Amino acid sequence: MNEYGERQQFRLLKTGTPARVELDGINLPASLASTDIVIFSPPHPAHQGVAQRLRSTLSRCIAEELQYRQGFLFTPVLVGAGAALWFSLSSPPSDVVLFVSSLCVIPIAIIMRHRQTVVSFMVAVLALLLLGMLLANWETRRAGTTVLDSAVTTTITGTVERREVDAKGYWRYTIALTSTNGPSLARLPNRISVLARSREQPIAVGAGITGKARLSPPSGPALPGLNDFAFYAYFDGIGATGFFYSAPTALPTQRESEDKDSWLDAADSWLYALRSAIAERIRSVIGGDAGAFAASIITDERRAISSETMEALRVSGLAHIVAISGLNMALASGIFFVGMRMVFSLFPGFSQRYPVKKISAFAALLMTFAYYLISGFAVSAERAWLMMSIMLAAVLVNRPSISLRNVALAAIVIIAISPHEIMGPSFQMSFAATLALVAAYSFWSRWRGNRERLFVARPPLWMVAFSKAGTIVGGVVITSLIGGVSTAIYSIEHFYRITTYGLAANLAAMPVMSIIVMPSALIAMLLMPFGLDAPFLKLMGYGMAMVIDIAKTVSSWGGDATIGRQHPWFLIVSTVGFLLLTLLRTRLALVGLPLLLAGLVLVPVEQNKPKPDLLIYEDGLLVAFRTDQAVATTKRQAKGFVYDQWERAVPLPDKHVAPVIFDDNAASDEETTVQAPTRRQPVLTDQQKQQAREKMLLALERTNAFSCQRNAWCVGRHETGVRVAAISNTAFTGTACDVADIVVTSRFVPFTTCRSGATLISATTLRKTGSLELWLNESGAPVAAARAAMQGVARPWSLHRAYDWRSKTFDGEVPPHIEAILAAKP
Numbered sequence: 001m002n003e004y005g006e007r008q009q010f011r012l013l014k015t016g017t018p019a020r021v022e023l024d025g026i027n028l029p030a031s032l033a034s035t036d037i038v039i040f041s042p043p044h045p046a047h048q049g050v051a052q053r054l055r056s057t058l059s060r061c062i063a064e065e066l067q068y069r070q071g072f073l074f075t076p077v078l079v080g081a082g083a084a085l086w087f088s089l090s091s092p093p094s095d096v097v098l099f100v101s102s103l104c105v106i107p108i109a110i111i112m113r114h115r116q117t118v119v120s121f122m123v124a125v126l127a128l129l130l131l132g133m134l135l136a137n138w139e140t141r142r143a144g145t146t147v148l149d150s151a152v153t154t155t156i157t158g159t160v161e162r163r164e165v166d167a168k169g170y171w172r173y174t175i176a177l178t179s180t181n182g183p184s185l186a187r188l189p190n191r192i193s194v195l196a197r198s199r200e201q202p203i204a205v206g207a208g209i210t211g212k213a214r215l216s217p218p219s220g221p222a223l224p225g226l227n228d229f230a231f232y233a234y235f236d237g238i239g240a241t242g243f244f245y246s247a248p249t250a251l252p253t254q255r256e257s258e259d260k261d262s263w264l265d266a267a268d269s270w271l272y273a274l275r276s277a278i279a280e281r282i283r284s285v286i287g288g289d290a291g292a293f294a295a296s297i298i299t300d301e302r303r304a305i306s307s308e309t310m311e312a313l314r315v316s317g318l319a320h321i322v323a324i325s326g327l328n329m330a331l332a333s334g335i336f337f338v339g340m341r342m343v344f345s346l347f348p349g350f351s352q353r354y355p356v357k358k359i360s361a362f363a364a365l366l367m368t369f370a371y372y373l374i375s376g377f378a379v380s381a382e383r384a385w386l387m388m389s390i391m392l393a394a395v396l397v398n399r400p401s402i403s404l405r406n407v408a409l410a411a412i413v414i415i416a417i418s419p420h421e422i423m424g425p426s427f428q429m430s431f432a433a434t435l436a437l438v439a440a441y442s443f444w445s446r447w448r449g450n451r452e453r454l455f456v457a458r459p460p461l462w463m464v465a466f467s468k469a470g471t472i473v474g475g476v477v478i479t480s481l482i483g484g485v486s487t488a489i490y491s492i493e494h495f496y497r498i499t500t501y502g503l504a505a506n507l508a509a510m511p512v513m514s515i516i517v518m519p520s521a522l523i524a525m526l527l528m529p530f531g532l533d534a535p536f537l538k539l540m541g542y543g544m545a546m547v548i549d550i551a552k553t554v555s556s557w558g559g560d561a562t563i564g565r566q567h568p569w570f571l572i573v574s575t576v577g578f579l580l581l582t583l584l585r586t587r588l589a590l591v592g593l594p595l596l597l598a599g600l601v602l603v604p605v606e607q608n609k610p611k612p613d614l615l616i617y618e619d620g621l622l623v624a625f626r627t628d629q630a631v632a633t634t635k636r637q638a639k640g641f642v643y644d645q646w647e648r649a650v651p652l653p654d655k656h657v658a659p660v661i662f663d664d665n666a667a668s669d670e671e672t673t674v675q676a677p678t679r680r681q682p683v684l685t686d687q688q689k690q691q692a693r694e695k696m697l698l699a700l701e702r703t704n705a706f707s708c709q710r711n712a713w714c715v716g717r718h719e720t721g722v723r724v725a726a727i728s729n730t731a732f733t734g735t736a737c738d739v740a741d742i743v744v745t746s747r748f749v750p751f752t753t754c755r756s757g758a759t760l761i762s763a764t765t766l767r768k769t770g771s772l773e774l775w776l777n778e779s780g781a782p783v784a785a786a787r788a789a790m791q792g793v794a795r796p797w798s799l800h801r802a803y804d805w806r807s808k809t810f811d812g813e814v815p816p817h818i819e820a821i822l823a824a825k826p
Contacts, residue, residue, distance in 0.1 A: 061586035066116065073404050073583045076411035078125055082132020083419035087231075090792050098137060102130040136419040139235070140796055146189050147230065148240035149803040150767065151216040154180045157251070160209050161191065162272065163202055166303040167292065170195055171202045173248075174238070175209060186808060187800075189215075189239025198247040205276070206269055208251025215242040217800055220618055220770045221789040222645040225565050227494065228789075234797035235420045275299045275374045278528070285534055286541035293322070293544045294537070298371075298521060300324050300378040309548055314495075316554035317484065317502025318509055318547065323426070324375045326434055329384035331518040332371055333392065337364040361395040368392065379418065380426050386410040387434065404583065407431070407438055425494035429487040432578065436486035437479060439582035480506040489574045489599070496648040497562045505554040509547050516543035565649045567602040574599030610826060611650055612773035613718060617642050618766050618789070620746030623726045625704055625718050626650065632657035632705045634714040634726050659706035659714055662695065684731050692732055696725070696739045715740060722782045741782035742774075752815040759783055759817060767801050768814050775826045785824035 065071070086092050093101075109127035112120040162174035172195045177188060194213050196202075203209050218233035218241055233241075279299040283291040292304035302310075302322055313319045321327065340360035344351050368388045375381035387410045391401040411431055414421060421427040484502045491498050499505075517540055524536035577595025580588070615624040622642055625632040631652045633643070638656050646652055684692070696715045699707030700723050706716035712729040713736060725736035727745045736743045737754035744761045754760045759782060761772065770790030777784045790798055794812060802812035814822075 057587070061588045064586050065584060065588065068585060070584060073408045074579075075128060076408050076415055077579055077583075078128035079132040079135070079412065080415050080419075080422045082129035082134075083136040083415060084132075084422050085129070086133040086136040087420060087423055091794060092133075092137070095137065098130070098133055102127075102134055105130055132415070132419065135416060139419050143235050143237065143796075145191075145234045145237050145797075146187055146239050147234060147797065147800040148185070148189050148192075148215055148217045149187060149800040149805055151214070152183065152185065153212070153214050153245075154185065155182050155210065155212050156180050156192070156194070156215070157208070157210040158192070160203050160205050160207055163205060163276070164301050164303050165202070166195075167289075167306040169199045170197050172196075172303060173203070173209065177239075186805060187803065191237045192240040192242065193238050194241070194248075195243040196248055197243060200247045203248065203250045205272055209248050210251055211244045211246065211248030213242050213244045213248075215240040220798070220801075222617065222642045223565075223615065223649055223771050223773055224787045224789045225568075226645055226649055226789070228797070231420070231797045232424065235418070271373055272376070275301075275376055278374060278525075281528065281533075282537060285537040286544070289548055290541045290544040293548065294517075294521070294540050296322050297324060297328050297517075298525070299374055300376045300381060309551070312548070312551040312555040315499065315560040316505040316551040317499035318505050318551045318554075320429075321509070321513065321547065324371075324378055324381035324384060325430055326384045326387055327513070328518070329368060329371065329381070329388050331514060332522055333364045333368045333388045335519055335522055336367045337361060337392070340364065358396050361392045365389060365392045365396075379421055379424075380430060383410065383414055383427070383430055386413055402438055402441055404435070404438055404442065407434055425490050428490040428494075428575075432486045432490060433483045435582050436482045436578075440478070440482050442585070477503075477507065480510065486578070489571070489578065492563045492603070493566055493571045496564055496566075496651070497560055500561050501554050501557055505550055508550045508554075512543050512546050512550075516540070517547070562648050562651045563603065564607055564651045567606040570599050570602045570606070573602070610775065612787075612826070613720065613776040614722075614724065614742070614772075614774040615646055615650075616744055616761065616766070616772040616774070618769075618771045620726065620744050620761075620763050620766050621728065623706075623714070623724065623744055624652075625706075625716060625724070626652060627704055627719055629653055630655035630657050630704065632659070632716060634659055634706050634708060634716075636661065657705050659708045659716075660699070660702070662707065662709050684735075689735050692735050693739060696735065700739065718776055720776045720778045722776045753817065759821070760815075761818070765814055765818055768812055769818065769822070770801070774821070783821045785826040786818075786821040787826070788822055791822055 092098075105123065106127045109120075109123045112123055156175065156177060157179045158175040158177040160173050161176050164172050166172065172193060175192050175194060177190065177192050180188065192215060194215075196211075218230040218238060220230050221228045233239075276299075279295040279301045282295040282298065283304060285291070286294050289306050289309045292302075292306075293309070296302040296305060300323065305322070310319070310322070313322060337360050340363050341356060344356040344360065350356070368385055372381055372385035375385075387406070390406045390409055394401040394403075394406060414427070480503050484499070484506065488498050520536045520540035520543065524533040524540060527533045527536065573595055577592040577597075577599060579592070580595065581592030582589075584592075611626060613626055615626065617623070621634070623634045624638075624643075624646065631638075633656065636658045638658070692709075692713075695709065696713070699715050700717050703717050704719050706714045706726075708714035712727075713732045714726040714728075715723065715736070717723050722742065723740040724742045725740035725744070727733050727736050727743060728747065730745060730747050730749050733743065733745055733749050737756045737758045737760065740758055742759045742761065743754060744766075745763050747763050749760075749762050749764075752760065752762065752765070766772070768790070769788035772786055772788055774786045775784045776782060790801060791814070794802070799810065802810045804811055
C-alpha cells in the first residue's frame with residue numbers, strides 16, 4: 001500500500017490536533033491502540049474546489065436518477081407539453097412541416113434511446129414534444145366539430161342523445177341535430193345542448209325532438225387570458241348552446257332501423273339509460289341537495305345541485321368531491337378490496353389455499369370498471385378509473401401499487417386519448433394532487449425504512465404507539481394539506497382565487513366521506529338490483545347533508561381569497577418547479593424550489609400592473625366602467641356568470657353602480673317611445689333623433705355611471721372624461737356616434753366607422769376580437785390601448801367567428817382603427 005493509501009485509512013475527528021484514530025489493516029501494539037497521536041490530514045485529491053464538488057455531486061445525483069429510471073416519469077410531461085404548445089399557438093405549423101419533422105426526429109430518438117449522452121437526451125426531448133403535437137393535431141382533426149357562427153332563432157329537429165335535470169327541474173338535452181327550419185342553417189352543427197324551461201314530462205333518450213329554440217355559439221373567454229369555453233365544446237362535439245322558447249315536442253324515434261346502429265351505440269344508449277335511472281332513484285330516495293349531491297358522486301349528474309350549495313362547496317374547497325375523481329374511485333375500490341379480504345379471512349382454509357389478495361384485487365378491478373361505466377364517461381372519472389386500474393393490476397403482478405410510474409402511465413394513456421384535457425383545470429389539478437401525494441408517500445416510505453434500520457431489535461413501545469397514532473391522525477392532516485397546496489397553483493391560474501380554509505373543510509369532511517358516504521354508497525349500489533338499497537341510500541344522504549353543512553359553515557367564514565389573473569409565465573414556471581420537486585428523488589429535486597418561488601414572485605408583479613378602465617363582453621350587451629372605488633355596468637343585476645369571472649380576474653371593486661333606467665312612459669311625446677329591437681330596426685325621424693340626442697347628453701352629465709333607455713341604448717362617462725355608448729337598437733347608432741367617444745353595438749350595422757371620428761366597436765368586430773378590455777386616456781385619443789380575447793387566433797374552435805353567413809365566406813380582418821388600439825401596449 002502506498003503512502004497516500006495508508007493516509008486515507010485514517011478517519012479523524014479533527015485534523016492537526018490530538019485525535020482518536022483507527023488504523024484499518026495495520027496491527028498496532030495495545031499501548032498505542034488507546035493513545036492519542038498527532039497526525040495531519042492529507043490534502044483532498046487535486047484540492048477540489050466548490051465548483052468541482054458541485055459537479056461531482058451533480059454527477060452522482062444524475063447517475064442515481066438514471067439508475068432508478070426516473071426519466072420515464074418525464075415522458076407524459078414532455079408529450080403533454082408538446083400538446084399544450086400546439087393548442088396554445090395562434091397559428092400552428094402546417095401538417096406537412098409537423099409530419100416531416102416527426103418523421104425525421106422520432107426514428108432517430110428510438111435508435112439512440114439506449115445512449116446516455118447530451119445529444120441523445122435533446123433528441124428524445126424534441127421527439128416527445130413532436131409526438132405531443134402530433135396527438136393534438138390528430139385529435140383536432142378527429143373532432144371536426146361544426147360550430148354555429150352567430151346567434152339565431154330557428155326550429156330544430158333532432159334526436160335526444162343525453163338529458164339531465166337541473167336544480168329548478170328544467171331539463172337540458174344534448175341533441176344530434178338533423179335539420180333546422182326558418183331559417184335553415186347552411187353550417188349545421190352536429191350536436192347541440194338546449195335547455196327546456198318547462199317541467200313537463202321529459203323526452204326519452206333516443207326519441208326525436210323538435211321545437212323553436214334560440215341557439216348561440218359556445219361562448220369564448222370573458223376577458224383575455226380567461227377560459228375559452230368554445231375550446232372545450234369543440235372537443236365535446238357541441239356546436240351550439242341555447243334554450244327552447246316553449247316545451248319541445250317529442251317525435252317518433254329518428255332511427256330508421258336498429259341495424260344501422262352499431263353495438264357500441266346500442267351499449268352506450270343502454271348504459272346512459274341505466275345511469276339516468278340510478279341517478280333518479282338516488283334523488284327520489286334522498287331528496288333535496290343531499291340527493292343531488294349523492295347522485296353526482298355516483299353518476300356525475302351535477303346540474304341538480306343548487307347554485308347556493310355549489311358556491312359553498314367551491315368557496316370551502318370541497319368542490320372536488322362533486323366530481324367522480326380519484327378520491328371517490330379510490331374510496332370505492334379500496335373499501336371493496338379491503339372488504340373482500342376481510343370476508344376471505346373468515347375462511348382460513350380458502351385463504352391459505354388461494355391468493356385471496358389477487359382475487360380481491362381482480363374483483364375490485366371489475367367493480368371499478370362498473371363504476372366507470374355508470375359515471376357517464378366523465379373525464380375526471382376516466383382518469384380515476386385508469387389510475388385505480390393500473391394500481392390494482394400492479395397487485396395482480398406483484399408490483400408496487402402506489403408509485404410514480406403508475407401515475408405517469410395513467411397520464412400517458414389520457415394524453416394519448418384526449419390531449420386537449422391537459423389544457424383544463426380538471427386534468428392539471430387532479431394529477432397535481434395525485435403526483436404530490438404519491439411523491440410524498442414515496443419519500444415517507446424511504447424515510448421510514450431508514451429510520452427503522454436504526455433499531456436492530458423491536459422498536460420501543462412508545463414509538464409503535466406514536467407511529468400508529470401519527471399514521472391515522474397525521475395521515476388525514478398531511479393528505480389534505482398536500483392536496484390543497486399542490487393544487488393551489490392551478491386554482492390561482494384558472495379560478496383566480498384560493499380557499500383559505502380548505503384544510504379545515506377537508507379535515508371535517510373526509511372522515512364523513514370515508515366512513516359514512518362511500519361505504520353506504522357501495523352497499524346501496526350492490527343491493528339496488530334487489531330493491532334493498534333504500535336504508536343505505538338514506539344513510540348516505542345523512543352523510544351528504546353533513547358535508548353540505550360543513551361546506552356552508554366554512555364558506556360563511558369568508559374562506560375565499562381573490563388573486564386575479566396571473567402573468568403568462570406563472571403557470572409554466574410554477575409547474576416546472578412543482579414537477580422537478582415531485583418527480584426527482586435526489587437533491588436535484590431542490591432545484592424546483594427556486595422555480596416555485598419565482599412563480600410566486602410573479603403574483604404581485606402582475607397585480608401591480610395598471611387595471612383596464614373599460615370592459616366589453618363579446619356580445620356587446622354587458623359593458624362596465626372600472627374605477628378604484630366601484631364598477632358601473634349596463635345591467636341592473638350585474639351578478640352573473642360573466643361578471644363573476646370579471647370580478648375575480650381583474651379583480652373588480654365590491655361596490656356596483658347600477659344604471660339609471662329611463663321610464664318610457666315619461667316621454668313627452670308618445671311617438672318618441674323607443675320600440676323593442678326587432679329583425680328590422682325602425683328608422684328614426686329627425687325629431688326622434690334630436691330627442692334621443694338631448695336625453696343622451698343629459699345622461700352623460702353623470703360620471704362613472706350608466707343611464708339607459710330600455711331596449712335601445714346606454715350611455716355613461718368615465719372619470720377620465722371618455723364618453724361611452726352601448727347600443728342595442730341600431731337605429732340610435734348614428735346619434736350615439738355624435739355624442740360619445742366610444743360606441744359599442746350588440747347588433748349588426750352596415751358601417752365600420754363613425755363619421756364623427758368616435759371609436760366604433762360593432763357586433764361584427766366583437767365576433768372577431770372576442771371580449772375587450774380598454775385603457776382610457778384623459779386627453780387626446782379616448783383609447784390608450786386595448787387587449788382582445790381572440791384577436792389573431794385562427795383555430796378550428798374559433799374559426800366560426802370569421803364566418804359571414806351573408807357572403808358565406810371567412811373573413812377575420814378587423815377595422816384599421818381597432819387594429820391600431822390593439823397594437824398599443826397598456
